[in-house]
Amino acid sequence: MTTIETKSEARRAGRGARNVGLAAVRGLALALISLPGAVLCFSLPLVSVALIPVGIGIVTTPWVLTGVRMFADWRRLLAAQWGGVRIQRAYRPLPEGANPWARTFGMLRDPATWRDFLWLPVDMTAGFVTALLAFCLPLYPLEGFVIAAGLWRVWSDTYWYGFVPVSDQTTALYAAALGAVLLVAAYWLTPRLLDAHFRLTGAVLGSHQGELAERVRVLTETRRDAVDTSAAELRRIERDLHDGAQARLVAMGMDLGTIEVLLEKDPAKARELLAQARRSSADALTELRELVRGIHPxxxxxxxxxxxxxxxxxxxxxxxxxxxxxxxxxxxxxxxxxxxxxxxxxxxxxxxxxxxxxxxxxxxxxxxxxxxxxxxxxxxxxxxxxxxxxxxxxxxxxxxxxxxxxxxxxxxxxxxxxxxxxxx
The missing domain is CATH 3.30.565.10 (Histidine kinase-like ATPase, C-terminal domain)
Structure with missing residues (x-):
């Protein structure tokens, strides 16, 4: 292997290690955010909605739900910046100057609000686990190496590292070997766990309304183009008929009228005009065939x-x-x-x-x-x-x-x- 190839491999390995380290740090940040944030955003709306019958919830619920939406929007931003997963935001707009009653029940009737409520328990369980695993996986193999370096002597009893019981230097080396295997697995799994976290968020929190809106826009444009194209095609057909076959048929009718007059006075001229009319009819038929072929061959x-x-x-x-x-x-x-x-x-x-x-x-x-x-x-x-x-x-x-x-x-x-x- 040449020196250039060796340096290129080293750069790729360095970038890979940095990516794993960055994914682990982001996993820790998400784990610290997911559990307390989701628990708070899930419990406060329940309490506020429960207080609606006594009147307090009418005032507090819009503020609480606004906070839930801000938390969800923040997670949408992190999913886009850290994971490249874009999650559509599709909350219904509230009327200007709406009273607390209209705001409360307007937000509760919004399907996006209930998607938020569905996402929060998922985020505090599966989302928390995937984020925490992304942080723990690269760190756990390091424990095996530290044990092999002599940490095993600190414990008087057998210490279990994974499925390896460590009681002497030999078993400590086994723990280091297991740590090496886990480190290779972490190198591959950590970014994918973080990606799974964001995709899970997008699957539960996302809305297909943005895609439907884009679909409607495309269909509207294509329908408008189809109408314009059909109108232009009709104008072309009208122009071709007017300038082509219709003009030839009019000229042929005039020639036939002249022939009627010349049949007895000048038969030779009448025969010449008859030949010309025959050519005109053939040309008109050819043009009509070409026109029909242009419409539908x-x-x-x-x-x-x-x-x-x-x-x-x-x-x-x-x-x-x-x-x-x-x-x-x-x-x-x-x-x-x-x-x-x-x-x-x-x-x-x-x-x-x-x-x-x-x-x-x-x-x-x-x-x-x-x-x-x-x-x-x-x-x-x-x-x-x-x-x-x-x-x-x-x-x-x-x-x-x-x-x-x-x-x-x-x-x-x-x-x-x-x-x-x-x-x-």
């Missing part, structure tokens, strides 16, 4: 997502490999969203990546439709606002889908989409 409706993606790949000017494993079909809106997302990603790859090879993989597993598009281009693709990928992300968000982009400079670029769905 016939191959997608008839053959499903796999064949529709293969048809997209055949039209690309880049060598494309397609691997599809879909044992059934998703709902039509999901297939359409996935199809147009793949189409947009492929268009971006052809226009901007400079790739000469593209791979498409589509499969369904664990209730998720997963489609990934990979190219060997220059990379640098981002899902920023205003980009085509941002539009794809909004389209997928309507169906609770997600988009992940991996595109380091120099490539390759992999764009992966997931949409939760079931196959028929």
């Amino acid at each position: 016939p191959v997608l409706a008839e053959r499903g997502l796999g064949d529709a993606v293969r048809a997209l790949a055949l039209r690309l000017p880049v060598t494309t490999e397609v691997d599809v494993d879909l044992r059934g079909r998703a709902q039509a809106p999901v297939e359409a969203a996935a199809y147009f997302a793949v189409s947009e990603i492929l268009t971006n790859a052809v226009k901007h990546s400079g790739a000469d090879r593209i791979w498409i993989d589509a499969h369904h597993a664990d209730g998720q439709l997963r489609v990934s598009v990979t190219d060997n281009g220059k990379g640098g693709a981002v899902s920023a606002a205003g980009s085509g990928l941002a539009g794809v992300e909004r389209r997928l968000g309507t169906f609770d889908g997600v988009l992940a982009v991996s595109s380091p400079a120099g490539g390759p670029t992999m764009v992966t989409m997931e949409i939760p769905c079931a196959l028929s």
Whole structure:
């Protein structure tokens, strides 16, 4: 092993020892906080609530419950700073200027208050034990080493260290060996015990209302994006019909009117206009087909997502490999969203990546439709606002889908989409 590797191992060992020592100190602090604080915060509200019928509790209960909330908030702060566990705070706001009666029963009707009451007994028992063990585990092995150093001579009778009876120097060395084993176990267990303490606090004290609020916010945004996208799509269809097929049909109607006049006067000119009208009708039909394909491709409706993606790949000017494993079909809106997302990603790859090879993989597993598009281009693709990928992300968000982009400079670029769905 080189000198650099030796120093690196020493630094890692030093950091590990410091982490264990820090976890032990924090465990002691939490143990000193948990038991008396939880007992006090649990007993005072019980006494105060019991005094409500005689009127005293109406005045004292809001102050006592405010103190309980302050203690819980402090523990939330410690969980975030010491354990990286963020615990949502979801107390209901009280009306401004509420009288003591309204404040008392408003706080007692709050579900978060009862979560606090449920957490306090857990904190004074299991929480106290996990915190105290995090402190004691690194210290207990030291006792074995001190015994082996000669402390065993202080006791006239046999002294038990763990399951080792210490009565002479040999058994004292056995105690030191047990202490070494326990020290290795403490090195691994102490940070995990502290983590278990914070996770237990989060599991009992935490609220899922914050997650639900975030979920509502995301759904509101995706619904708004879906409405905006639908309105924009309708305007595009109207514009394409007005400027394309409708204009050609109007021109064809005018040509047919002219032909009626020229049939007897100038048959040659009438035949020329007939040929022009036939071309106009063919062009209008082509435009209508393209428009329908843009709304919902016939191959997608008839053959499903796999064949529709293969048809997209055949039209690309880049060598494309397609691997599809879909044992059934998703709902039509999901297939359409996935199809147009793949189409947009492929268009971006052809226009901007400079790739000469593209791979498409589509499969369904664990209730998720997963489609990934990979190219060997220059990379640098981002899902920023205003980009085509941002539009794809909004389209997928309507169906609770997600988009992940991996595109380091120099490539390759992999764009992966997931949409939760079931196959028929």
